[in-house]
Amino acid sequence: MAVLACALSAACATGGAMRADAPQDAGGHKSYLLPAVEILAMDAGVNLGGRLALGPANYEVTLASIRRNLRGPWVVDEDQFEINQFLHPYQGAMYHGIGRSNGLGYWPSMAYTSAGSAFWEIAGETTPPSINDQVASGIAGSFLGEPLFRISRLLLDRSDAGPGIWRTLGSALASPPAGINRALVGDPAGSLAPDAVPFSDIRVQFGATATTRAGSPSLSSLALDQPSLALSMDYGYPGRASYRHERPFDYFRIESSVSGSGLEHLSTRGLIAGADYRAGRVDGIWGLYGIYDYFAPDDFRFSSTAFSLGTTLQARIADSLVVQSSGLVGAGYVVVYSLDQTDGRDDHYGVAPQALGNLRVIAGRRAALDLTAREYFVSNVGGFDTGQRDLIFVGDASLAVRVHGRHALGLTYQLASRRSDFPMVPDQTRDRSTVGVFYTFLGSGGFGAVRRDD
Numbered sequence: 350m351a352v353l354a355c356a357l358s359a360a361c362a363t364g365g366a367m368r369a370d371a372p373q374d375a376g377g378h379k380s381y382l383l384p385a386v387e388i389l390a391m392d393a394g395v396n397l398g399g400r401l402a403l404g405p406a407n408y409e410v411t412l413a414s415i416r417r418n419l420r421g422p423w424v425v426d427e428d429q430f431e432i433n434q435f436l437h438p439y440q441g442a443m444y445h446g447i448g449r450s451n452g453l454g455y456w457p458s459m460a461y462t463s464a465g466s467a468f469w470e471i472a473g474e475t476t477p478p479s480i481n482d483q484v485a486s487g488i489a490g491s492f493l494g495e496p497l498f499r500i501s502r503l504l505l506d507r508s509d510a511g512p513g514i515w516r517t518l519g520s521a522l523a524s525p526p527a528g529i530n531r532a533l534v535g536d537p538a539g540s541l542a543p544d545a546v547p548f549s550d551i552r553v554q555f556g557a558t559a560t561t562r563a564g565s566p567s568l569s570s571l572a573l574d575q576p577s578l579a580l581s582m583d584y585g586y587p588g589r590a591s592y593r594h595e596r597p598f599d600y601f602r603i604e605s606s607v608s609g610s611g612l613e614h615l616s617t618r619g620l621i622a623g624a625d626y627r628a629g630r631v632d633g634i635w636g637l638y639g640i641y642d643y644f645a646p647d648d649f650r651f652s653s654t655a656f657s658l659g660t661t662l663q664a665r666i667a668d669s670l671v672v673q674s675s676g677l678v679g680a681g682y683v684v685v686y687s688l689d690q691t692d693g694r695d696d697h698y699g700v701a702p703q704a705l706g707n708l709r710v711i712a713g714r715r716a717a718l719d720l721t722a723r724e725y726f727v728s729n730v731g732g733f734d735t736g737q738r739d740l741i742f743v744g745d746a747s748l749a750v751r752v753h754g755r756h757a758l759g760l761t762y763q764l765a766s767r768r769s770d771f772p773m774v775p776d777q778t779r780d781r782s783t784v785g786v787f788y789t790f791l792g793s794g795g796f797g798a799v800r801r802d803d
Contacts (some may be wrong), residue, residue, distance in 0.1 A: 351560040355502040356469075357567070359612065360656070360680065360771070361479050364643040365582065366421050374428070376685075377452055377535065377536045377537050377538035377539060378451065378452055378534050378535055378536075378538060379452030379453070379537065379538040379802065380451045380452065380534075381418075381451075381457075383447075383451045383530075383660070384447045384448045384451050384453065384458075384540060385461070386689055387421070387447045387451075387530075388464075388465040389445055389462060389468075389798055391443060391444075391447070392465065392467075392468060392469050392472075392473050392624075394475050395440070395469070395473065396410065396474075398437075399474075400618075407460075407474050407475055408473075408474060408475065409470055409475060410473065410474070410475055411475075411702075413518075414475040415472050415562070418428075418471040418472070418475075418477060418478050419471055420451075420469070421477055421478075422477070422481065422655060422751075423470075423477070423479065423480045423483070424474065424476045424477045424478070424479060424481075425479065425480055425481050425698055425731075426477075426479040426481065426482065426591055426761075427696055428479075428482075429462050430472065430645070430650050430652075430684070430686045430696075431589070431645070432754070433482060433485060433652075433684065434643055434645075434650075434652035434684060435480060435612065435615070435643055436494050437482050437485035437486045437488040437489075437491075437555065438485050438486065438490050438641060438654075439490075439493065439642070440466075440469070440486050440490065441462050441465070441466055441485065441486035441487060441488075441489060441490015441491065441493070441624070442468065442490045442493040442494030442497055443490075443494070443496070443525065443526055444458075444461055444465035444486070444490060445458045445459065445461070445462045445491045445493075445495060445498070445528050446489055446494050446497060446498050446501075446524040446525070446526035447461065447465075447492060447526040447530070448461040448462065448527075448635075449494070449495070449498045449524075449527070449537065450498070450526050450527040450530040450531065450537050451530060451537060452532075452538035452539065453537075454536035454596070454597060454753070455491075455495060455597040455598065456466075457596070458491065458494070458495075458660050459491040462486070462487055462490045462491045462494065463483075463487035464486070464517065465479070465486075465487075466482070466483050466487035466490065467483060467487065468487035470482060470487070470508075470756075471651040472482050473513060477579060477714060481684065484654050484682050485538070485633075485652075485654065488654050488749055489638075489641040489654040491639070492539075492640065492641040492654070492659045492680070493615075493617055493641050494524070495530075495597065495598045495601070495619065496582075496584070496598065496603045496617050496619065497523050497524045498523075498524045498527055498539075499584060499598065499601070499735065500520075500523045500524070500582065500603070501520040501521075501523040501524035501527040501528070502520075502527070503518050504517075504519045504520040504523065505517070505531075507776055512607075536660055538569050542637040542639025545731045547559070548794065550581075550582065550586065550792055550794055550797025551581075551791075551792035552579075552580070552581045552582075552749075552790070552791060552792065553579075553580055553582075553789070553790045553795075554577075554578070554579040554580070554689050554759060554787040554789045554790075555577075555787065555788050556576075556577055556579075556759070556785055556786050556787030556788060557575055557576055557577060557785065557786060558577050558783050558784065558785035558786075559571060559577045559610065559783065559784055560646070560781060560782070560783045561576070561781070561782050561783075561784075563572045570703050575609055575610070576608065576609050577606055577607065577608045577613075577785060577787070578602075578606065578607050578608075579604070579605065579607075580604070580605050580606075581603070581604040582604075582753050583600075583601075583602050583604075583797055584598075584600065584602070584603075584604065585599050585600040585601070586600065586661070586663065586673065586797060586799050587600065587625060587632045587633050587634045587661060587662060587663055587799070588632045588663045588798075588799025588800070588801060589632075589799055590687075590801070590802060591626070591799070591801045593801050594620055594623065594624075594625055594634050597620070597621045597622065597639075598619040598621070598639075599620065600619060600661060600722045601617060601618065601619030601620070602616075602617065602618050602632055602675075603616070603617045603678055604616055604774070606692070608788070612643070612644055612645060613644075613645055614644055615641075615642075615643040616640070616641060616643065616644075616722075617639075617640070617641050618639070618640045618657075618675075618677070618705070619638060619639055620634055620637070620638055620661070620720060621636070621637045621656075622636050622637045623635050623637060623781050624636060624638015625698065627754065627758055629666055630634050630641075630662050630665045630666070631662055631663070631664045631799070632662065632799070633660055633661060633662030633663065634660065634661050634662075635659065635660040635661075636658070637656060637657070637658060637659045638656070638658070638659055638677055638679070639655075639658070640653065640654070640655045640677070640679070640681065640705075641654055641655075642655075642723070644743065644765070646781060649685065649686065649687045649765075649767050649781075650686045650687075651683060651684060651685045651686065651725070651727075651778050652683065652684050653681050653682070653683040653684075653701065653703065653725060654681050654683075655679050655680060655682070655701070655703055656679050656680070656681065656703075657677035657678055657679025657680075657681075657703070657705070658677070658678060658679060658711050659671075659672070659675065659676050659677030659679075659705075660676055660677060661675040661756055662674055662675075663798070663799055665798075666799075667720060668712075668713075669713035670710070670711070670712060671710075671711040671798040672709070672710055672711075673707075673708075673709040673711065673797070673798075673803075674707060674708050674709070675705065675707040675727060676705070676706050676707075677704065677705040677706075678702060678703075678704045679702075679703060679704075680701065680702045680703065681700075681703060682698070682699075682700060682701070683698070683699060683700075683701035683703075683725055683727045683741075683788045684696060684698045685697045685727055685739045685741065685767065685769075687726055687767070687779065696743060697727060697737050697739055697769075698731060699727045699728045699729055699730055699731050699737075699738075699739075700727075700730045701725045701726055701727045701728060702726050702728075703723070703724060703725040703726070704723070704724050705721070705722070705723050705724075706721070706722050707719070707721045707722075709796075709797070711795075711796045711797065711798045713798075714751060714796065715750065715751055716748065716749065716750045716751065716794040717749050717796035717797070718746075718747070718789050719745070719746070719747045719748075719749075720744075720745070720746050721744070721745045721746075721747075722740050722744045723741075723742070723743045723744075724740070724741065724743075725739075725740070725741040725742075725777050726738070726739075726740055727739040727740075727741065728740075732751070737769065737770065737771055738769075738770040739768065739769050739770070740767070740768040740770075741766070741767055741768075742764075742765065742766050743763070743764070743765045744763065744764045744765075745761070745762070745763050746762045746763075747760065747761040747762075748760050748790075749789050749796065751791065751795070751796075755790055755792070755793075756789075756790065756791070757787065757788075757789040757791055757793075758786075758787070758788060759786070759787040759788075759789045760785070760786060761783075761784065761785040761786075761787065762782070762783070762784050762789075763782065763783045764780070764781075764782045765780070765781050765782075765783075766778070766779065766780045766781075767779045767780075776786020784787070
């Protein structure tokens, strides 16, 4: 994360050299065979690593275990939260990056991702194949893998000299398959398509946070003692007529934060299929979005893989006042997990209707206010049939004020809550709020306002 932050900072500093109308690369390699070979090799390596690090119990795959998994039912497993909800999506993201770095488009790469996940479930482990792992690796993996691949290409795309060691290293860290295949077989076909857009909002934040819960001391007594690193990017925000959102994830947002406790938040949302629109001072996109959320503070955790319908737009109120907004409504598969249960783990899987609303007010190049609200209703469908239901809410607010050049100071506040409805025991409520102070390094686009080109 630290090296990638440095590389993204370099991308911010030279963003003016990137072109939205870069020509399509007629060269480059494209292969449907190499992704299959590389995915099989990767799964073999993960299996070997599991045997050495975790023991042979779940990794001594035989023809008998493969036949059993092929014939047996798919289940909902109860592996550790981090394994199921981060490592499996990340494994799927590597599958997706393998396809993209071999010159394949989004949909063929997603097919390889789903196939690679299914192969792992059947022949990578001896345990029964898992429905929730297939969702996490096969679907969330593509929702995470495509932004990582685009960031990898963004770091490499320069109109003048080569990318240099920091950009090359950052690119390989963002999407390891892209870095490996670039070294072995060169750039993929179409790699100079307009993946690197100069109107991407990139922010790198370093700071400290403090957490309070119901009944804890007042805000004034909190100590900001939890170091934190946060990265965020809005890629291809609507607003310029010369940039059309024609391919999956031509617009996406990715955000993440890491603290002294580890990875606390990772989420992506991107337009899979849709269209641009323009009305007066408003520019936007609408259509079907793919969403992956991972939220892991210390008290309760949840993760979601979802499809939503919605829109993302920019309205220029005045020359120095811009409003950006997103509104999404859809459904997905969610897991909620709590750590403070006295009677064992509290895992709840279920189909979940969900909604997201985001509002950003940009005051020229001076300041920006961001407000985001997410809500998930986790039903008792598709889980362990316990009758449990959960209502999850996460609200974020941040204010960033530019001090000089691309340097800004930021204040953040987050409120998260879980309301659990149990059929046989009393309902439970968990709340947490977090405040933070950050130094923010801004991209070349300032706070992300997109200027029209007509």
